[in-house]
Amino acid sequence: MRRARLIAVVVTVACGALGVISATQTWLAVVLDDGAGHVLEVPGASAVAVLTPLSLAVMALGAALSIVGLALRYAFGALSVLIGGVLAWQTARVAFEHPVGAVASVVTDATGITGESAVADLVASISATAWPVVTLVGWLLLVVAGAFTLATARAWGGTGRRFRTDEAAHPGAAAGSRPHDAIDDWDDLSRGEDPTA
Template identity: 30%
Template sequence: MGRVSAVPVPQPRAAAATAATSSRRSLAAALFLGAVGATVVLLAAGRIWAEGTASVGGGSVSLDASGSDVTGVPTALAVVGLAALVAVFAVRRAGRLLVAALLSLSGAGAATAALLGASDTGALDEKAARTTGDAAATVEALSHTIWPYVTAAGGVLILLAGLLALRYGRAWPSMSGRYERDGSPRARNERPVDPDRPEDLWKALDRGEDPTREG
């Protein structure tokens, strides 16, 4: 009785399956990191970043400055990052790379601005001058909170989302490629994917399809 041998799975099909799985995971990770990072930045920038006192009439008054008092850059860049995260799926090819780069720069800029603002005294000095009526007044007993660093961490998450988009975004699906202007799914006229043809598998991935799924 002859020995029955297993039929090997074509290598291109296995490679395409691995690529599809990697694409889905990187997409989910980028969406999670970008959304969480922007939320962290927006929330942390509204918290108190610095505290101190100012001398008034022989006494002292407590002063504090929120992140938005110190710098509005992290908040603005978080909004830009959210817009870029959505726009990644509306463009393709070179446009997607540009938007992914903008997403990365937004995260890096937000983190840098937050770290620079962590030791800033300008906002509290301005409040001290207004409170005392003395333009030369400065804040005393200055202390900083952890919130600038939390904001910077949110910026780093946005940066990581951008780096994932730069690295894997080319294989992600595109809204413009899956839907027409009226929002209805576009009819597909492409010929069936041949698992033995690597070019067919990569074209299917570029269209956002799973080439390993049975028809």
């Protein structure tokens, strides 16, 4: 089941990376009803305020998933489903409903007008680019990756053996093959043994 672990880790990290990239791309174009018809571009990070921090969290979660034990695999799988679901819902709203709230901060920065109703009066139209839909697909994949992690976590096997030395895995095997040195003395002390005895 090494392949299951690899698939879960790669998909989770890739979804987080997509979110980070998408946060800098234009999601919405706003035409203002100001006589000149100015067009403002709204990046993903402005349309969905939690996009960047949660995308970074997903990347970190995916990287950590490659080394954690069974209990944390279940926790991280559940977190992936939860974060993916929240981001999918918010992204879908932006992609299909184009809410005024998603563009309010950009309009306020450009015009100085605050308040959602005042901003709504100033907005002539809002159109979406392909980025919200592409990102939505990424969040749906994240939910699937989280569910896959929950379904296969027990079969991944332990990771501890990879990080143990041969001597830790087989006590005494390495000691007979080389002379005892100062590092071995420190190891003996760490185990509570007296190396001078």
